Amino acid sequence: MTTSQEELLPATRRALLHRLAVAQAEGRAPSMVAAVVRDGRAVWHGARTSVDGQVPDEDVQYRIGSITKTFTAVLVLRLRDAGLLHLGDRLEKHLPGTGAGEATVAELLAHTSGLAAESPGPWWERSPGSLRPELADVLGDQPFLHPAGRRFHYSNPGYTLLGALVERLRGAPWEEVLRREVLEPLGLDRTAAQPSAPHAGGWAVHPWADVMLPEPAEDLGRMAPAGQLWSTTKDLARFAVFLARGDDRVLSAQTVREMRAPAAPAEAADVAGGVAYGLGLQIQHRDGRLLVGHSGSLPGFLANLTLSVADDVAAVVLANCTSGPLPATVGADLVRIVADAEPRIPEPWRPLPEVDPAVLELAGQWYWGTYAFVLRLTTGGGVSLEPLSGKGRGARFRALEDGTWIGLEGYYAGELLRPVRRADGSVSHLDLGSFVFTRQPYDETAEVPGGVDPEGWRGIG
Known part of the structure; x- marks a missing residue:
C-alpha cells in the first residue's frame, strides 16, 4: 500500500484538514493525527499539534487502547478457522478453572458473556499489571453481572480471557502470537505492545484551564489483550484494508465479513443510534452509512478506526489526550467527506462469462x-x-x-x-x-401446501 496525496481532489484534502484542525483546536488535543484509506490504499494523512516544528508523521506511535480487542478477535477467529475451537464452545472446554467457564467463545467476542465491564481493585488502566498477575485477579470473586448470552455488556475482562485462550491453544504469549500471525504478515511493523521512538507522550488536559499533566503509561500485564497496543496511522490504515478485504495469510474475506456482522444487540441507550457489536468490531449506522471499526482510549490517548465497506473508505484518528476530542465522530466525518465529495466509481458492467x-x-x-x-x-x-x-x-x-x-x-x-x-x-x-x-400466485399446477381452491380466483358479486 502506498500513500498518494494526489489521488484526492484539492478541495477534498482541504475539507479533511479543516475537520481535523477543528477537532484538535476545539478538543484541545496536544496532537492529533489522521489517515484516510480508499480503494485499498492510504490517500491522505493529516496532523495538527500544539508544539511548533514537531508535527507528527504517519510513523509516530500512539496508544490505541481497545482497538487492541479487534486484533485479539482476529487471533481467536484464526483458531476457529484452523479447527482448534468452535465459537459455540464454552470457555471451560479449552481454558478450565477460570470461574467464567460457562461463557462461550462467541459471547466473549461479542460482549454478551455477562462479565463485568472492569476488573476489580485499583483503576486498571492507571495501575501496574503486576497487581493482577493471574486471571483470578482480573475477574474477582463475582465475575458475572448478567446471565450469559442475555444482553450486550462491554467487558474488558472478557477479552483478557480471550487472550489467555489464545496463549493456551498456541502455547506462546499473546504478544508473540500476535506478532507472528498478524502483525508480520500484514506488514504492521510499527504496531507493538511497547512503544518505540518516535512515539507520542500521553497527556491529561485540565478541563477548565489550558494546562496539561503527563499520564502514566502502564503495562497492562494480563489485561494486555484488551488494550495494550501502540500503533500508527500508517499501520492502522493497512489494518483497515485487511478488515475490509481480508488477507488469506491471516483471515479470509469471508471470515472478516463475519466479524463485521452484528453478533450482539444494541444496549437500550444506543438503539436510536443504531449501534451494535460484531465479533471484535463496533457497528453503527450514521449519516445513512453502515460503519464498522473500533474506538480505543487509555489515560493520555484516544483512538478510532472507522470503515465504510460500501464506500471502500476508512479513516484512522489518533490523539494524545485523555479526553476532549471525539475520534469516533471525527473518523465518521472523514469517511463522509471523501465518500460524498468523491463517490466510488462502480466497476463497468460486464456480462457473465457463461451461464447454465x-x-x-x-x-x-x-x-x-x-x-x-x-x-x-x-x-x-x-x-x-x-x-x-x-x-x-x-x-x-x-x-x-x-x-x-x-x-x-x-x-x-x-x-x-x-x-x-x-x-x-x-x-x-x-x-x-x-x-x-411459484410462477403465478398460488399456481394450481404447483405443490402449494394446503392446496389451491379448484374454483380459482374470483371477485365478489
Whole structure:
C-alpha cells in the first residue's frame, strides 16, 4: 500500500484538514493525527499539534487502547478457522478453572458473556499489571453481572480471557502470537505492545484551564489483550484494508465479513443510534452509512478506526489526550467527506462469462403466496431473491455443488433454496426453507401446501 496525496481532489484534502484542525483546536488535543484509506490504499494523512516544528508523521506511535480487542478477535477467529475451537464452545472446554467457564467463545467476542465491564481493585488502566498477575485477579470473586448470552455488556475482562485462550491453544504469549500471525504478515511493523521512538507522550488536559499533566503509561500485564497496543496511522490504515478485504495469510474475506456482522444487540441507550457489536468490531449506522471499526482510549490517548465497506473508505484518528476530542465522530466525518465529495466509481458492467441454461430458466418473477419476488443471477454462480416492492425478505445465495443455493444474509442466512422439478423436467416451484415460490400466485399446477381452491380466483358479486 502506498500513500498518494494526489489521488484526492484539492478541495477534498482541504475539507479533511479543516475537520481535523477543528477537532484538535476545539478538543484541545496536544496532537492529533489522521489517515484516510480508499480503494485499498492510504490517500491522505493529516496532523495538527500544539508544539511548533514537531508535527507528527504517519510513523509516530500512539496508544490505541481497545482497538487492541479487534486484533485479539482476529487471533481467536484464526483458531476457529484452523479447527482448534468452535465459537459455540464454552470457555471451560479449552481454558478450565477460570470461574467464567460457562461463557462461550462467541459471547466473549461479542460482549454478551455477562462479565463485568472492569476488573476489580485499583483503576486498571492507571495501575501496574503486576497487581493482577493471574486471571483470578482480573475477574474477582463475582465475575458475572448478567446471565450469559442475555444482553450486550462491554467487558474488558472478557477479552483478557480471550487472550489467555489464545496463549493456551498456541502455547506462546499473546504478544508473540500476535506478532507472528498478524502483525508480520500484514506488514504492521510499527504496531507493538511497547512503544518505540518516535512515539507520542500521553497527556491529561485540565478541563477548565489550558494546562496539561503527563499520564502514566502502564503495562497492562494480563489485561494486555484488551488494550495494550501502540500503533500508527500508517499501520492502522493497512489494518483497515485487511478488515475490509481480508488477507488469506491471516483471515479470509469471508471470515472478516463475519466479524463485521452484528453478533450482539444494541444496549437500550444506543438503539436510536443504531449501534451494535460484531465479533471484535463496533457497528453503527450514521449519516445513512453502515460503519464498522473500533474506538480505543487509555489515560493520555484516544483512538478510532472507522470503515465504510460500501464506500471502500476508512479513516484512522489518533490523539494524545485523555479526553476532549471525539475520534469516533471525527473518523465518521472523514469517511463522509471523501465518500460524498468523491463517490466510488462502480466497476463497468460486464456480462457473465457463461451461464447454465437450467439456472437461467429460474430467472424472473416468482410469488410467495401473493407476494411478488424476482430471482436474478449473480456473479460466481449465485442468485439473489428480492421482493419486487423493495420491502420484505430478500437475500443473496451462494451456489452449492448439488445445484442448490445457501442463503448468505438476513432471514434466509443458512437456509437452502432449491428448484423442485416435475417428472418431465419442468420447474414446479422453488423451495426455500419449506416456503414455496411459484410462477403465478398460488399456481394450481404447483405443490402449494394446503392446496389451491379448484374454483380459482374470483371477485365478489
